[in-house]
Amino acid sequence: MTQHFDLLIRNGTIVDGTGAARYEGDVAVCGERVSRIGELSDCTATREIDAKGLIVAPGFIDVHTHDDRMLLAEGDMVPKVSQGVTTVVAGNCGISLAPMPVPVSRPVLPPLDLLDASGEWYCYRSFAEYLAALGETPAAVNAAAYVGHTTLRAIVMDDLDRPASAAEVARMQEMVAEAMEAGAIGVSTGLAYPPARAATTEEVIEVCRPMVPHDGLHATHMRDEGEATMASLDETFAIGRALGVQTLISHHKLAGAAAHGQSVATLRVIADEMIRQKVSLDCYPYTASSTILTLEHAESSGRTLITWSRKRPEFSGRDLMDVMSELGCSMAEAVAQLQPAGAVYFRMHEDDVSRILSFDPTMIGSDGLPHDEFPHPRLWGTFPRVLGHYSRDRGLFTLETAVHKMTGLTAAEIGFVDRGVLRAGAFADITLFDAGLIRDQATFEEPTRRAEGIGAVLVNGVSVWEGDAPTGARPGRVLHRQRSPMQAPGANTGSRAAVSTAG
Numbered sequence: 497m498t499q500h501f502d503l504l505i506r507n508g509t510i511v512d513g514t515g516a517a518r519y520e521g522d523v524a525v526c527g528e529r530v531s532r533i534g535e536l537s538d539c540t541a542t543r544e545i546d547a548k549g550l551i552v553a554p555g556f557i558d559v560h561t562h563d564d565r566m567l568l569a570e571g572d573m574v575p576k577v578s579q580g581v582t583t584v585v586a587g588n589c590g591i592s593l594a595p596m597p598v599p600v601s602r603p604v605l606p607p608l609d610l611l612d613a614s615g616e617w618y619c620y621r622s623f624a625e626y627l628a629a630l631g632e633t634p635a636a637v638n639a640a641a642y643v644g645h646t647t648l649r650a651i652v653m654d655d656l657d658r659p660a661s662a663a664e665v666a667r668m669q670e671m672v673a674e675a676m677e678a679g680a681i682g683v684s685t686g687l688a689y690p691p692a693r694a695a696t697t698e699e700v701i702e703v704c705r706p707m708v709p710h711d712g713l714h715a716t717h718m719r720d721e722g723e724a725t726m727a728s729l730d731e732t733f734a735i736g737r738a739l740g741v742q743t744l745i746s747h748h749k750l751a752g753a754a755a756h757g758q759s760v761a762t763l764r765v766i767a768d769e770m771i772r773q774k775v776s777l778d779c780y781p782y783t784a785s786s787t788i789l790t791l792e793h794a795e796s797s798g799r800t801l802i803t804w805s806r807k808r809p810e811f812s813g814r815d816l817m818d819v820m821s822e823l824g825c826s827m828a829e830a831v832a833q834l835q836p837a838g839a840v841y842f843r844m845h846e847d848d849v850s851r852i853l854s855f856d857p858t859m860i861g862s863d864g865l866p867h868d869e870f871p872h873p874r875l876w877g878t879f880p881r882v883l884g885h886y887s888r889d890r891g892l893f894t895l896e897t898a899v900h901k902m903t904g905l906t907a908a909e910i911g912f913v914d915r916g917v918l919r920a921g922a923f924a925d926i927t928l929f930d931a932g933l934i935r936d937q938a939t940f941e942e943p944t945r946r947a948e949g950i951g952a953v954l955v956n957g958v959s960v961w962e963g964d965a966p967t968g969a970r971p972g973r974v975l976h977r978q979r980s981p982m983q984a985p986g987a988n989t990g991s992r993a994a995v996s997t998a999g
């Protein structure tokens with residue numbers, strides 16, 4: 497039957513995001529959705545793309561980002577779209593831009609300054625206001641967001657070095673309830689960071705409690721990612737068990753030489769726990785981490801690179817050792833002089849990174865820091881690095897598995913219905929790439945070099961990236977967490993828990 501479509505992507509090799517083997521076919525798009533997939537040579541379209549020699553895949557979902565502000569301030573989202581990313585999940589590690597019902601304290605408390613050191617962007621009094629701004633000023637990509645526990649602590653507590661009082665917990669609960677009603681997908685925590693370290697397990701459980709009726713997700717940058725990772729896993733599981741909610745272990749890693757090799761044990765424990773409760777995890781494909789500069793991290797790092805410094809911006813991109821010799825001082829003094837600042841730490845072992853990436857349930861998330869002057873290359877390179885370096889060049893897993901880890905798996909885990917897969921009826925979030933060419937080019941020396949091998953990128957049926965440049969279109973939507981009966985094993989239609997209103 498001859499049919500006419502808005503768009504036909506012809507002659508591509510389809511990797512559909514489910515993990516299934518690739519096949520040859522044409523993809524037809526009408527409006528925001530995929531209409532048909534198959535042999536469509538007798539059909540016509542207003543616009544055609546010849547995808548011969550290219551992979552046609554669902555657009556990639558960056559499950560771990562700090563893009564809260566970039567979505568509004570730099571809506572073309574070039575670091576992400578240039579990698580084939582069509583959806584980002586913001587508000588991670590306890591840090592969310594919203595809500596901020598009181599004037600933000602200045603200077604902005606680390607790590608909240610990772611999103612905005614000036615404080616100007618901490619201007620959304622409620623989570624609803626923030627999501628409304630995203631809806632009114634859409635970005636090129638879709639976005640979902642957590643509300644951050646550390647942001648809430650900074651709002652309600654005068655002293656962050658102690659557990660929250662009952663009254664403070666109650667205020668945080670009100671804000672979590674507001675955020676969930678507005679469309680947050682859950683609560684994130686960053687218990688490793690100084691402003692949240694004094695929070696007890698009980699505090700986290702109570703603050704998260706209002707998200708339970710919304711089927712919210714608890715995503716956590718765990719209290720420890722070094723030698724005490726096992727204890728942190730126990731705490732993380734206990735929080736999930738107490739609330740009966742899904743838990744997401746953010747950027748799972750083993751940092752510091754003493755912890756190297758422990759991923760054999762952590763993955764066994766995680767796999768065991770997955771039988772008892774809903775646990776998910778993500779990972780970025782590098783052996784270096786990046787966050788605010790602290791002496792503790794620098795001391796356990798083989799090498800430390802400065803990514804930004806408010807007081808000494810001239811040291812961005814420099815090795816901490818060089819800074820010490822140039823200033824003629826100790827590490828402690830150099831770290832103090834640069835504050836507030838950010839850094840890259842070379843603290844992981846390649847075997848752990850490869851093992852965690854290869855673990856079947858592991859999703860890919862960049863953890864990119866878009867406002868750093870000299871960012872970790874994960875911001876610009878994560879997805880092509882998994883496809884090129886880890887899948888094609890090192891053969892860690894098939895291309896189909898690599899794509900699944902950044903599309904279908906992620907959509908199912910987070911609850912993005914009709915996304916992350918290429919099939920008739922799904923949203924037309926589509927990325928074309930050359931499987932032979934694709935590679936990350938961002939390095940620690942040149943961290944903002946664009947990846948190679950990405951072709952066209954579509955979001956909700958609209959082209960956002962063509963000919964190695966953004967088109968300027970901003971078709972992104974605010975996404976909410978929904979559970980379809982198909983995505984929730986064991987769920988029947990009567991227990992369907994669609995969380996939020998339209999989006």
Ligand SMILES: [Zn+2]
Nearest residue numbers: 589717746747
């Ligand atoms: Zn984190």
